Amino acid sequence: MSENEHECSISDAIEGKMIHTRNLTKIQRYGGIEQNILQNVNVDIEAGEFVCLLGPSGSGKSSLMNMFGLIDTPTSGDLLMMGHDVTNLKERQRINLRRGSIGNIFQSFGLIEELNVFENIELPLQYLKYNKQTRYSKVTAVLDRLNITHLKKYYPKQLDGLHKQLVGIGRAIVIEPDILLADEPTGCLNSNSGSKIMEVLNSINEQGTTIVMATHSANDADKAQRIVQIFDGHIITENIKNRL
Numbered sequence: 001m002s003e004n005e006h007e008c009s010i011s012d013a014i015e016g017k018m019i020h021t022r023n024l025t026k027i028q029r030y031g032g033i034e035q036n037i038l039q040n041v042n043v044d045i046e047a048g049e050f051v052c053l054l055g056p057s058g059s060g061k062s063s064l065m066n067m068f069g070l071i072d073t074p075t076s077g078d079l080l081m082m083g084h085d086v087t088n089l090k091e092r093q094r095i096n097l098r099r100g101s102i103g104n105i106f107q108s109f110g111l112i113e114e115l116n117v118f119e120n121i122e123l124p125l126q127y128l129k130y131n132k133q134t135r136y137s138k139v140t141a142v143l144d145r146l147n148i149t150h151l152k153k154y155y156p157k158q159l160d161g162l163h164k165q166l167v168g169i170g171r172a173i174v175i176e177p178d179i180l181l182a183d184e185p186t187g188c189l190n191s192n193s194g195s196k197i198m199e200v201l202n203s204i205n206e207q208g209t210t211i212v213m214a215t216h217s218a219n220d221a222d223k224a225q226r227i228v229q230i231f232d233g234h235i236i237t238e239n240i241k242n243r244l
C-alpha cells in the first residue's frame with residue numbers, strides 16, 4: 001500500500017470510531033526469548049459501545065488494554081484512538097491524551113492509601129490543573145452520582161472492596177472521559193459486589209460513555225453489549241451482540 005493510500009484508509013477508519021486497530025502486533029522479550037503477545041489484532045469500537053474483551057489468563061487482555069490506555073506501544077500495526085493516530089505518538093503527547101480523555105479502572109483499585117476518598121477522586125483533576133472550586137463541584141457531583149458522599153472523608157483501608165471500586169470508578173469518570181477502560185473490574189470482589197459494579201458500569205454506559213472491559217468472567221461479559229474473544233494474542237470471535 002502506498003503512503004497516500006495508507007493515509008486514506010486511516011482517515012476512512014477514523015470516522016465515528018473510538019478505537020480502531022489494524023494488524024496490531026506486540027512482540028515482547030522475556031528472559032531473552034521473544035514472545036508474540038498480540039498478533040494481527042483487528043478491533044473496531046464505536047462511540048457509545050460497551051465492549052468486553054473476554055479471554056483466559058495469559059490471553060493478552062491486559063496487553064491490549066495497555067495499548068488502548070496509551071501505556072504501551074505496539075511493535076507494528078495501526079492504532080487509532082478517539083480520532084487520533086496514536087501509533088507513533090511521543091511520550092508527552094500520549095500522557096496528555098491519556099490524562100484528558102481516558103479513564104482507567106483496575107482490578108486492585110489503584111487507590112492512594114494516604115489520600116481520603118474525596119482526595120483520591122480529585123487527583124486526576126489536579127493533574128489537569130482545574131482550579132479548587134471546579135474540582136470541588138466535579139468531585140461532589142461524582143460522589144453523589146455513585147451514592148458515596150457519606151464516605152468522602154474515609155481512607156481506602158477503611159472501605160470494603162465494593163466501595164473501594166466505586167471510588168476507583170469515581171476517579172476514572174471525574175474527568176468525563178471519552179472512553180473508560182476497565183481491566184478485570186470485578187476480579188477482587190465477591191459475586192454480589194461484582195454484580196453491583198457491573199450495574200454501575202452499565203448505567204455509566206447508558207449515559208453515553210464508551211466502555212471497554214477486560215475479563216475472564218463469561219458472566220460479567222454477558223452484561224456488556226458486545227463480546228470480543230481473545231486467546232493466545234489472537235481475536236478468535238467478535239460481534240456477539242448482547243442486549244439486542
Ligand SMILES: Nc1ncnc2c1ncn2[C@@H]1O[C@H](COP(=O)(O)OP(=O)(O)OP(=O)(O)O)[C@@H](O)[C@H]1O
Nearest residue numbers: 030035037055056057058059060061062063064216
Ligand atoms: N511479566 C511477564 N513476564 C513474562 N511473560 C509475561 C509477562 N507479562 C505478560 N507476559 C506474557 O504476555 C502474555 C499476555 O499477558 P497478559 O497479562 O496481557 O494476559 P491477560 O489475558 O491479561 O492475563 P491475566 O488475566 O492473567 O492478567 C502472557 O501469556 C505471557 O506470556
